[in-house]
Amino acid sequence: MSGKIRLINGNGLRVDGRRPNELRSIKMEVGVLSNADGSAYIEQGKNKILAAVYGPREVHPRHLALPDRALLRCRYHMAPFSVEERKSPAPSRREIELSKVIKEALEPAIFLEKFPRTSIDIFIEVLQADGGTRCAGTTVAALALADAGIPMRDLVVACAAGKVDGVLVLDLNDIEDKEGEADVPVAYMPNLGLISLLQMDGSLTIEEFNQSLNLAMEGCKQIYKFQKEALRSRYVTIKEEVEECLR
């Protein structure tokens, strides 16, 4: 967290040429794995992340089943080759914490009470990481849940804002996250106006935090459009396939 590297140049642009309030390029695809009940893939900058959903299905081990709602489980995991130095495939403490906060980010959106005594399992695999993987992972997991046909109150979309070289910026990449002054990941349900994931590390005044929160929500609203588009095009594809069969 030192200012050794210049993160904002003389023209006010960031290390990857973006303006402070600009997102990285985003590509999403829904329905990418045939075995899973729902799946999705996201590329956000250099992040490449897959998510799959299995369920509602029988709970294993059975004693974990809840009598009044589905058990939601989430595993966030990084591939050993996803980062510069090989990461041990065993889940790290960071991955266990992120699994928990992502699960809690998605949980308020799902009608779990519709599926008592079942489990819904979410698997997020980070194939390549470049900062903001918990957010991109949440965004793509929400798509996989929708693809699995699980009834939801809203999609969940996540994006980080933060502060680098004294400037508030949107959607931090890896260098900005590591060398910047603060990082505020936010998950948002735009239709409900509710925040379901919020973390921060670094140093911000309350006012700066307020601005970062608003910036992150603006970013979420932009990504939400891509999310809906990705879902829609999935159904267009299915419709075309069905029509092809009927012809």
Added chain:
Amino acid sequence: MSSIMVSRIRQKQIAQMVASGKRLDGRGLKDYRPIKVETGIIEKAEGSSRALLGKTEVVVGVKVEIGDPFLDRPDEGVFTVNSEFVPLASPEFEAGPPSEESIELARVVDRGIRESKAIDLEKLCLIPGKKVYVIFIDIYVLNHDGNLIDASSLASLAALLNTKIPVYVVEENEVKKTNDYIPLPIKNLPISITLANISDKLIVDPWLEEEEAMSARLTITFDKDNRISAIQKGGTGALTPQQIMEAAYMAKEKAEELRKMLVKT
């Protein structure tokens, strides 16, 4: 674990009381339970403390060793935070590998200390790139009655303020322990404040039954300059942006109170 039927009724009761501005234990919405902090309770540890938050009880021990620095920070000391939910603390705790909750607790406490730069790590380097002080902060939960994060953060800070590190001399690229001890260099005082959302109202310092009834919690850590060092939302519910900002201002006020109290003891 109590049966779900009973706890549902209790949860409803707690929610109704909070909605009318009251709490089951008679506190106001912004009141902490009685706080007690003692230090120097474990002689064998370089630093230690016990914090009581109502019936929640946490002991923190600090051990100091010499070890290798991180590759990317060759001239800084190292610290780690670990927490144990020992089975004697709650009927819900089981022996075995650490739970998600215990890992989250340790990481939230760690983030508060790290991001506020509470420990002056640059002063903990003996031979750059080779030998540095390694500070182990171990959180031991002895009785779980809710809000473990605030109790643990407070106990950790108190234990760090109580820590004396042995003085080493560097001779021909080797370190040698002397009999002298100096206080661990501390340059910030992070205080974490946890609020819970019950019936769309924010309450400070939820105890165990309120944690059962809450939809979400928010922990905000302030440093001595009233800047935010760390935030963690927990729980399966969600919050509005307005609630989050309300929580931030409430937490700032509370953090100042707690810091004053801690400095006095």
